[in-house]
Amino acid sequence: MNVTDAQPDSAPDFENWSCPLPLRSHDRVVIGHGGGGKLSAELIEHLFLPAFGRVEGAEMHDAATLTLTGSAGGRLAFSTDSYVVRPLFFPGGCIGDLAVNGTINDVAMSGAVPIALSAGFIVEEGLELATLGTVAERMGDAARAAGVPIVTGDTKVVDAGLADGLYVNTAGVGVIPEGVDIRPSRATPGDVVIVSGPIGLHGVAVMSQREGLEFGTEIRSDSAALHGLVAAMLAACADVHVLRDPTRGGLAASLCEIAASACVGVEYDEASLPVPAEVAAACSFLGLDPMHIANEGKLVAFVAAADVDDVMAAMLSHEHGREARVVGRVVDGHPGVVVARTRLGATRVVDLPLGEQLPRIC
Amino acid sequence: MNVTDAQPDSAPDFENWSCPLPLRSHDRVVIGHGGGGKLSAELIEHLFLPAFGRVEGAEMHDAATLTLTGSAGGRLAFSTDSYVVRPLFFPGGCIGDLAVNGTINDVAMSGAVPIALSAGFIVEEGLELATLGTVAERMGDAARAAGVPIVTGDTKVVDAGLADGLYVNTAGVGVIPEGVDIRPSRATPGDVVIVSGPIGLHGVAVMSQREGLEFGTEIRSDSAALHGLVAAMLAACADVHVLRDPTRGGLAASLCEIAASACVGVEYDEASLPVPAEVAAACSFLGLDPMHIANEGKLVAFVAAADVDDVMAAMLSHEHGREARVVGRVVDGHPGVVVARTRLGATRVVDLPLGEQLPRIC
Numbered sequence: 001m002n003v004t005d006a007q008p009d010s011a012p013d014f015e016n017w018s019c020p021l022p023l024r025s026h027d028r029v030v031i032g033h034g035g036g037g038k039l040s041a042e043l044i045e046h047l048f049l050p051a052f053g054r055v056e057g058a059e060m061h062d063a064a065t066l067t068l069t070g071s072a073g074g075r076l077a078f079s080t081d082s083y084v085v086r087p088l089f090f091p092g093g094c095i096g097d098l099a100v101n102g103t104i105n106d107v108a109m110s111g112a113v114p115i116a117l118s119a120g121f122i123v124e125e126g127l128e129l130a131t132l133g134t135v136a137e138r139m140g141d142a143a144r145a146a147g148v149p150i151v152t153g154d155t156k157v158v159d160a161g162l163a164d165g166l167y168v169n170t171a172g173v174g175v176i177p178e179g180v181d182i183r184p185s186r187a188t189p190g191d192v193v194i195v196s197g198p199i200g201l202h203g204v205a206v207m208s209q210r211e212g213l214e215f216g217t218e219i220r221s222d223s224a225a226l227h228g229l230v231a232a233m234l235a236a237c238a239d240v241h242v243l244r245d246p247t248r249g250g251l252a253a254s255l256c257e258i259a260a261s262a263c264v265g266v267e268y269d270e271a272s273l274p275v276p277a278e279v280a281a282a283c284s285f286l287g288l289d290p291m292h293i294a295n296e297g298k299l300v301a302f303v304a305a306a307d308v309d310d311v312m313a314a315m316l317s318h319e320h321g322r323e324a325r326v327v328g329r330v331v332d333g334h335p336g337v338v339v340a341r342t343r344l345g346a347t348r349v350v351d352l353p354l355g356e357q358l359p360r361i362c
Numbered sequence: 363m364n365v366t367d368a369q370p371d372s373a374p375d376f377e378n379w380s381c382p383l384p385l386r387s388h389d390r391v392v393i394g395h396g397g398g399g400k401l402s403a404e405l406i407e408h409l410f411l412p413a414f415g416r417v418e419g420a421e422m423h424d425a426a427t428l429t430l431t432g433s434a435g436g437r438l439a440f441s442t443d444s445y446v447v448r449p450l451f452f453p454g455g456c457i458g459d460l461a462v463n464g465t466i467n468d469v470a471m472s473g474a475v476p477i478a479l480s481a482g483f484i485v486e487e488g489l490e491l492a493t494l495g496t497v498a499e500r501m502g503d504a505a506r507a508a509g510v511p512i513v514t515g516d517t518k519v520v521d522a523g524l525a526d527g528l529y530v531n532t533a534g535v536g537v538i539p540e541g542v543d544i545r546p547s548r549a550t551p552g553d554v555v556i557v558s559g560p561i562g563l564h565g566v567a568v569m570s571q572r573e574g575l576e577f578g579t580e581i582r583s584d585s586a587a588l589h590g591l592v593a594a595m596l597a598a599c600a601d602v603h604v605l606r607d608p609t610r611g612g613l614a615a616s617l618c619e620i621a622a623s624a625c626v627g628v629e630y631d632e633a634s635l636p637v638p639a640e641v642a643a644a645c646s647f648l649g650l651d652p653m654h655i656a657n658e659g660k661l662v663a664f665v666a667a668a669d670v671d672d673v674m675a676a677m678l679s680h681e682h683g684r685e686a687r688v689v690g691r692v693v694d695g696h697p698g699v700v701v702a703r704t705r706l707g708a709t710r711v712v713d714l715p716l717g718e719q720l721p722r723i724c
Binding site for chain 2: 163
């Protein structure tokens with residue numbers, strides 16, 4: 001498409017903008033409640049936070065921050081994720097390495113150095129021990145590759161039929177270096193938005209495997225541990241403002257959550273999004289939006305404009321950031337709203353997805 | 363029964379003793395692999411530890427110990443448990459408070475002060491939101507009562523039929539006070555074994571509810587957070603040697619694991635076991651052994667004989683220890699083997715149970 005075909009800027013009326021969908025009202029859990037979109041956010045806002053209590057000053061983040069006192073000192077990052085991906089094995093990974101990398105990434109997104117993982121297994125009676133063994137080996141391999149040991153664990157077995165083979169939970173603890181303050185509400189007008197590489201690979205890889213779809217070339221999950229990339233970025237610039245790994249809900253959900261959290265406008269250029277040709281083809285074929293598809297080895301970073309060159313240089317020379325790109329910016333207008341600038345020069349509002357286009361992807 | 367009926371001491375021949383059961387050989391997961399007995403131990407020993415790698419100097423303990431370096435300092439305890447108890451609600455608790463108390467206890471059994479919990483939910487599509495809401499409220503209530511906040515979480519939803527309503531994972535982090543060194547291998551000949559109160563209540567309560575059995579009076583789970591009791595014990599005597607909460611596999615499994623870990627002999631007196639009459643009746647009726655039944659609000663402590671009076675005094679004046687009792691001792695003979703002294707004065711070897719007599723109790 002040629003950008004000279006551009007239409008006049010048809011910016012929406014942000015002042016009076018509201019979500020076109022009515023509030024959802026359910027009395028039972030639906031698949032979308034686990035999708036990382038609006039239904040998940042509603043569950044957290046209206047069910048979990050009132051029940052657990054809001055922690056003073058806490059932000060919705062990939063990991064919680066704990067300040068140590070007493071006989072210990074410093075700040076910790078602490079995070080957990082359960083994994084129910086189907087199938088257990090897919091091109092580029094399995095539920096085990098996915099769980100290890102995913103929790104390492106959640107911890108790393110607060111700038112922390114991950115130091116230890118836990119592993120909890122819920123196993124269906126009748127699962128082949130060889131399958132459990134392979135998953136455990138892949139977890140061990142991923143943990144060793146990342147230098148983050150699995151130090152504690154638990155196994156429960158449920159009756160045949162009451163789990164889909166195997167569910168895995170991982171939790172992780174990391175140490176936040178002094179001077180590092182990375183959280184969604186630090187997104188500031190003028191910040192530049194960087195994506196660390198091609199998007200959409202994980203979701204499309206799992207779905208292709210599950211549904212037996214083929215798109216010419218095999219699409220492999222991007223599952224990877226990103227704490228090394230984060231450390232390289234922080235070595236170049238300790239004042240990174242925001243980091244997030246765009247898993248469930250994709251990059252769109254991450255940007256929407258950060259915009260809402262910091263109450264700033266975020267804009268990105270569709271033309272600059274790193275969407276691999278095979279992901280674009282699969283999405284076009286299936287009517288999906290690559291911005292909504294889960295990634296498991298990518299991060300989005302918000303940094304001050306003055307720091308972009310340093311951060312980009314560090315990313316481009318790191319294995320997991322060598323295809324990093326600037327894709328957008330934080331703007332003064334439309335606080336809390338994410339806007340895409342299309343290839344035609346028009347703008348459109350990007351909304352948090354309702355659920356997940358591709359359930360049980362992680 | 364009158365102890366003057368005592369038989370001559372028929373001590374087993376420990377030198378040549380071996381487990382009468384052949385080694386299990388399975389190619390599929392069976393329910394017992396999640397029971398906290400021998401099958402669980404084999405899974406850890408032969409599958410998880412080879413896959414994850416053994417951490418140098420680490421012991422099999424309720425929680426792992428992390429030594430902080432860099433910008434943080436001190437020692438942390440880190441633990442996780444998944445909960446698949448059926449039914450979700452039972453006399454004295456539900457899956458939610460059980461998960462909170464259980465993980466607090468695992469952290470506290472290293473002497474640590476628990477500081478934060480994570481909560482991961484795997485929910486079956488179609489579960490009533492009100493059920494999830496009640497479980498979350500009970501978790502929040504338990505966390506507030508314990509003073510240990512739930513700071514991070516995750517929810518996944520699986521298709522109807524692929525979970526039994528709801529599974530919960532909790533992980534916990536705590537700070538180990540300076541000078542405290544509590545671990546199984548510190549059990550030493552001469553140590554006294556203390557149990558904090560009546561045993562067998564949790565397992566019998568859940569099973570009664572599940573099977574619709576009635577035993578005259580309602581038996582309620584003992585689910586409770588024990589970090590306050592541990593703190594009181596440590597205030598009286600910082601040199602507690604071993605703590606463990608006898609959950610899956612019961613007190614028998616805890617004693618067997620500690621005896622094996624420290625390579626010491628452990629002896630206890632059946633007559634001194636605090637078995638409530640209703641638990642004894644239920645066990646007698648069902649052919650179960652109270653020593654093998656899960657507890658969720660009890661601990662077993664190993665302390666030097668010189669410290670027993672101080673520790674017992676602290677326990678007896680604490681809400682969760684007021685029925686504490688000395689039940690046994692660590693002896694010079696039969697290293698790694700637990701021996702029960704019966705009411706008749708005879709002795710018998712107590713073995714790690716194979717699986718769990720009552721599956722899905724936690």
